[in-house]
Amino acid sequence: MTSEHHAGNLSAAPGCPFHAAPMDAAAKAAPNGCPISARAAAFDPFDDAYQQDPPDYVRWSRDDEPVFFSPRLGYWVVTRYQDIKAIFRDNITFSPSIALEKITPTGPEANAVLASYGYAMNRTLVNEDEPAHMARRRVLMAPFTPEALKEHEPMVRELARAYVDRFIDDGRADLVDQMLWEVPLTVALHFLGVPEEDMQMLRQYSIAHTINTWGRPKPEEQVRVAHAVGNFWQLAGRILDKMRQDPSGPGWMKFGIRMQAECPDVITDSYLHSMMMAVIVAAHETTANATANALKLLLQRPQAWRAVCDDPGLIPNAVEECLRHNGSVPAWRRIATRDVTVGGVDVPAGGKLLIVMASANHDPRHFDDPDRVDLLRENASDHLTFGYGAHQCMGKNLARMEMQVFLEELSRRLPHMRLREQAFSYVPNTSFRGPEHLWVEWDPSRNPEGTDPALLERSTPVRMGETSRHAVSYPVVVESVEPVTADIVRLRLVPPDGRPVPRWQAGAHIDVECGDTGLSRQYSLCGDPADPRRLEIAILRDPASRGGSRWIHTALQPGQRLKIRGPRNHFRFDENDVRQVIFIGGGIGITPLMPMARRARELGLPYVLHYCGRSRDAMGFADELAALHGGRLRLHASDEGGRLDIPALLAAAGPDARIYACGPARMLDALQAGCAGWPDDALRTEHFAAAQGKLDPGQEHGFDVELRDSGISLTVPADSTLLDTLRAANIDVQSDCCEGLCGSCEVAVIEGEIDHRDVVLTRAEREAGDRMMACCSRARGKRLVLAL
Missing domain, CATH: 2.40.30.10 (Translation factors)
Known part of the structure; x- marks a missing residue:
């Protein structure tokens, strides 16, 4: 097979939709018999081209060969969005147990060095299988919720400002060396409750751990890396021993020690030691790299950087778009626990998978024009940089908070900052990516705080715990x-x-x-x-x-x-329906119907527009509607005795008509009653206000919710909404009106009967029972299963 093949143009091997039959007897085959294409054989994630731009490096795979076996790596490589999300969703078939396994086995000398330090890295939240994983996650989750993380924001902002103060008048800085490593590391140590040790030493330890686990150190490097990792392991143990002497006070590790006293079988000594070391790396390295990637991406696009500087309200979604376009965790690993088919390709039990999230985040099947940086992208937060499901990164909102603060402080104080001419280098590894240096420059005489001292006191609230879809302003x-x-x-x-x-x-x-x-x-x-x-x-x-x-x-x-x-749009006009269309607008409710009627006229559909109001004086759009629709417009002014006769209208139209209506509740209730026996899709309405009032705990019952994709079970109390309960469990759900009016908090329902209380869904959508509004709707029974 040549490297220029296209899957759609070749006859695939039996049972495989992407790989052509072997060209000759010497052609190599994957463990399942699939031929290995030339491009698959050449795949090398340690190559500089992969480090520079992972999505572009595997573009050929995303287009033509989305699941392939890499003989150089010994892994199946997966590159499309839906395939990777399905893998994350099923953590039983696709075990995370190899996530911290050395991707490049080290030699006996390096292994002996690690043993001399007592290195015994074991299971953590990242590589733990069920049922142990979720039991530990539940116990340790509380400090990661958005509400708990709010207390750290002032410290993050104070640190960011202090570090910018150090170089603000210099006119140039390496943002990685001078800010983006030390601040996230300080925040990570503060969050963990760890004393601030020597920053440079911890940075070297963290890099060594990354190379040891996800890199390809040369034989002469392996011993040096092993000494650093061994010292890191012993340092983590010493810090933990000191904490055990007095586990009171703030910090996630001290919280873990206290939880160990309550759940000794769940939180073990070995587990805490491994978590101490793993989280020091994860809590700061990913954030440091992600922020450096984001700044590089924005500064390479001056229009995007200017937009962020001019409008700090764009920053939360800019963070999500940067995490999507240029995230700091390009790939992760899983192992198949049984024979399984991934994207049409058979993967045998024991097959190791490299799942390239950076590629999924550029998949045009899910993201429109994915290579473009779009700060207003509605589904930017669909990115898989934090993973998905039961093993989604617990620290995702801490990272979001830090990135938002860093972008705000730098864009506010150095809006005239620009990239210097430079070559970007990366530590070669499969899974953590960020430039080793990021040189920027500016003219200190143009610093805006010189003429606006009050600028230093301004800040924009950090937004955490919600997705970006429809939230960006x-x-x-x-x-x-x-x-x-x-x-x-x-x-x-x-x-x-x-x-x-x-x-x-x-x-x-x-x-x-x-x-x-x-x-x-x-x-x-x-x-x-x-x-x-x-x-x-x-x-x-x-x-x-x-x-x-x-x-x-x-x-x-x-x-x-x-x-x-x-x-x-939750009141969408079906342009493909050729039945008679009746538009009914009451008062200001005429507004969404005006473009619908205009569109029906353009398409030549049979329609009539009824416009109802108290008086003609209150019906301000009557003249322009008459000019556009002529005899198809019917005016109903109550003070002239022209009130709309709904029963007569419905009787004349019959159930074959399609009705779109917006207006006062009394009018909509009458229409719904009159159409009760009509087909489910005959009446579509939009309301001014929600029908339900505030939650009355005395009239409600609690219910259980299983989050199928996340492996979490929650209880929604009688005095709490589903939305509040999900947010408290660190599950990202967007919301806006919190009244069941806007539809932004819609969640997918797999099982259970829903007590719908919104005014967004149609009767047919309610009867389908596969979605609900988390802000107001509840369970009729005792249990719901959600696709979250």
């Missing part, structure tokens, strides 16, 4: 504020840089951050989806407003900037 400029009626204004919003607005479809809405009020409100888009220049929304002044509509009506002026999120 971005700025728009208010192009115009147009009164539609005495109580309705229409806003036209445009990007500040003249770029096109995000694409959207009829029925979509955006979330508007209402200035400094702390409020976020959802408003339907009412303009033309085909207009790439602007977004339009209309807002009714609500006397019962909690502040959102009042702020917009009284404070907004043309030229002001707003922050918005979205567009999102």
